[in-house]
Amino acid sequence: MTEGGFSTFLDYRFSFHPSCSRCAASQTRSAVIGMPIPREPVPPWTIPLGCIVTDPVPDWMCGACGYRWAN
Numbered sequence: 001m002t003e004g005g006f007s008t009f010l011d012y013r014f015s016f017h018p019s020c021s022r023c024a025a026s027q028t029r030s031a032v033i034g035m036p037i038p039r040e041p042v043p044p045w046t047i048p049l050g051c052i053v054t055d056p057v058p059d060w061m062c063g064a065c066g067y068r069w070a071n
């Protein structure tokens with residue numbers, strides 16, 4: 001997939017996500033509350049938080065530095 005200047009599908013997906021406000025990495029993940037479905041692959045652009053979440057619930061998590069933030 002090379003259309004639109006994106007070299008990979010992952011780059012395309014990550015392009016919809018905000019950059020990390022701490023380290024400016026672009027590959028931030030969308031936080032998903034709840035346990036991942038067994039035997040279902042977790043998309044690499046999401047991060048499962050499990051059933052126990054902190055308050056405030058983060059919307060995003062940086063894949064580079066682990067920073068979490070809410071919108």
Ligand SMILES: [Zn+2]
Nearest residue numbers: 020023062065
């Ligand atoms: Zn970061």
